[in-house]
Amino acid sequence: MIKVKKLPLAVAVATSLISFSSLAETENNNTQLEELTKRIQELETKVQETDYIYDQQPAVLTPDFEPPAGLVFSGYARYGAHYADSDAAYVEVGSSGRSVGRLGNEYNGGEVQLARAAKTDSGMLWDVVVMFDQWGNKAWGSEGGVNLKKMYAGATNIFESQPELYLWAGRDFHQRPQQGLNDYFWMTHDGQGGGFNNLTLGGIKLDMGFVGQVDSATGALGNDNGKYALTSKLHGIDLGIGNLDLYANYGFASKQAGEDLQDEKAWQVGAVLGLGASNKFVFKYADGADDSVFDLAGDKKVIYASLEGGVNPSSNLFIDYLASYKKLSGENVKMPWEAENTERSEYSAIVRPMYNWDEVHSTWLEAGYAMEDHVSGFEKKGWKVTLSQNVSMGGLPWSRPMLRFYVTAGDVTASEQEKVDTLTAGAMFEAWW
CATH class of the missing domain: 2.40.170.10 (Porin, LamB type)
Structure with missing residues (x-):
């Protein structure tokens, strides 16, 4: 399991100190103090850890997922x-x-993955994912050594009647119960194509899903x-x-x-x-x-x-x-x-x-x-x-x-x-x- 921090703690502390310095120069200290306290609480919330499970399975966003920054x-x-x-x-x-x-x-x-998730004003969630892998086993890897294992985009909370429906297209891990x-992996269909989850x-x-072997x-x-x-x-x-x-x-x-x-x-x-x-x-x-x-x-x-x-x-x-x-x-x-x-x-x-x-x-x-x-x-x-x-x-x-x-x-x-x-x-x- 990965614990991804939304903002570095140092950023939160630095921002708070800057705000406190500005507070001393204002006349409305009470109002500024309340705003400062609120900002610190918001930053502390962003510093809290969010679960991002990595277990060699396809990652499927859910409507309640809060995208981390960066x-x-x-x-x-x-x-x-x-x-x-x-x-x-x-x-x-x-x-x-x-x-x-x-x-x-x-x-x-091993497998190294980078992902970027975002949320629109309407509540729709998007993610774009890329992964490279390298295995010392021809059954899992290939003669090429380092492989582009993933490159896909997906979205959820698209339809009001099916908020958990996740649509995806691209290249991904696919149906690999382990x-x-x-x-x-007693089933495995990694490939490129498209499909949906959680209808x-x-x-x-x-x-x-519909996938083609690479x-x-x-x-x-x-x-x-x-x-x-x-x-x-x-x-x-x-x-x-x-x-x-x-x-x-x-x-x-x-x-x-x-x-x-x-x-x-x-x-x-x-x-x-x-x-x-x-x-x-x-x-x-x-x-x-x-x-x-x-x-x-x-x-x-x-x-x-x-x-x-x-x-x-x-x-x-x-x-x-x-x-x-x-x-x-x-x-x-x-x-x-x-x-x-x-x-x-x-x-x-x-x-x-x-x-x-x-x-x-x-x-x-x-x-x-x-x-x-x-x-x-x-x-x-x-x-x-x-x-x-x-x-x-x-x-x-x-x-x-x-x-x-x-x-x-x-x-x-x-x-x-x-x-x-x-x-x-x-x-x-x-x-x-």
């Missing part, structure tokens, strides 16, 4: 040394993110590559035990994508069900795709389900967990040595106890296990354990920025491959702001 600087980053004295620097199994756990098993990278312990339909809300052959700097997605989300459905969010997406291509993809189609449906205050169930089914309908992957079919959350046995101890199952089938999921038509199941379990010694120091232990089980008989299994000593501002699991000093051990074994060991030590920081 630019809003926000972002996410993690960088550090990751020393590996082993066969592999990371433990990687399956296709669901860091399936054995992300702690001590992450690539370097899980924490495995750092997995109120009775007691629920609807988001819809040609990233030389970095995310190009135009559409000919692959497109229609996306939708229904949210705010209260079931008593928690909220239910529903997703439905459709992917297709134009002639720009090439003749081999022009007739391909893909679709996804998904759901997130809250279970109490800190647990949730996730389900996804995809045809012609896995995490994105941009895949246009022929007869590929994917089922994904997971349960995640956390418990807090004491004021100092937190335990987060995640268990997931994924089934992939169709010609496009085969390994090079397997038959044309195949399928596999993936299993993952991660647990992370976290103990906070005080408001600065904490110790985390993360253990994870994952397996790929192919119908051809091939198996791939992996495990990882990471011990991390942390220094943070606040002493809670989500307190950032955080410095981490960690060691990681693990290995991956496969039916037709030798055992691959991982033994690493590292020092890194992680922050969102």
Whole structure:
């Protein structure tokens, strides 16, 4: 979370002193004193912090948002040394993110964002946003290194009958629900296009978008590559035990994508069900795709389900967990040595106890296990354990920025491959702001 101050405190103090100096030179001291007091109160109000949440999700303005003065600087980053004295620097199994756990098993990278928000006399709110990112992972970044990840404008409080409706157009993060312990975006449709969020339909809300995938052959700097997605989300459905969010997406291509993809189609449906205050169930089914309908992957079919959350046995101890199952089938999921038509199941379990010694120091232990089980008989299994000593501002699991000093051990074994060991030590920081 970023805390953005609307005016520097020094400006408020300086302005107050100037006003006080003028007060001594006037005859109507009482009136000037009242005006001075009022100005100081207004400035103090502007100095108060305003919430601007940064969690790698699309930012959607609401009518009650008060734009801060100047630019809003926000972002996410993690960088550090990751020393590996082993066969592999990371433990990687399956296709669901860091399936054995992300702690001590992450690539370097970050995202830096600048935004400007404004409010018109009629109450309409606008924002213009730009973001650049750099990731040490080709799956998230590209050969171009630094990418233009966002460049869009949006507005809300446009229509009296739909004050929360937010319209946007440009390039943005788009529909990317994320899980924490495995750092997995189980849907993602970042691209350029337009759409709306928070169209109120009775007691629920609807988001819809039309986006084109960015040609990233030389970095995310190009135009559409000919692959497109229609996306939708229904949210705010209260079931008593928690909220239910529903997703439905459709992917297709134009002639720009090439003749081999022009007739391909893909679709996804998904759901997130809250279970109490800190647990949730996730389900996804995809045809012609896995995490994105941009895949246009022929007869590929994917089922994904997971349960995640956390418990807090004491004021100092937190335990987060995640268990997931994924089934992939169709010609496009085969390994090079397997038959044309195949399928596999993936299993993952991660647990992370976290103990906070005080408001600065904490110790985390993360253990994870994952397996790929192919119908051809091939198996791939992996495990990882990471011990991390942390220094943070606040002493809670989500307190950032955080410095981490960690060691990681693990290995991956496969039916037709030798055992691959991982033994690493590292020092890194992680922050969102």
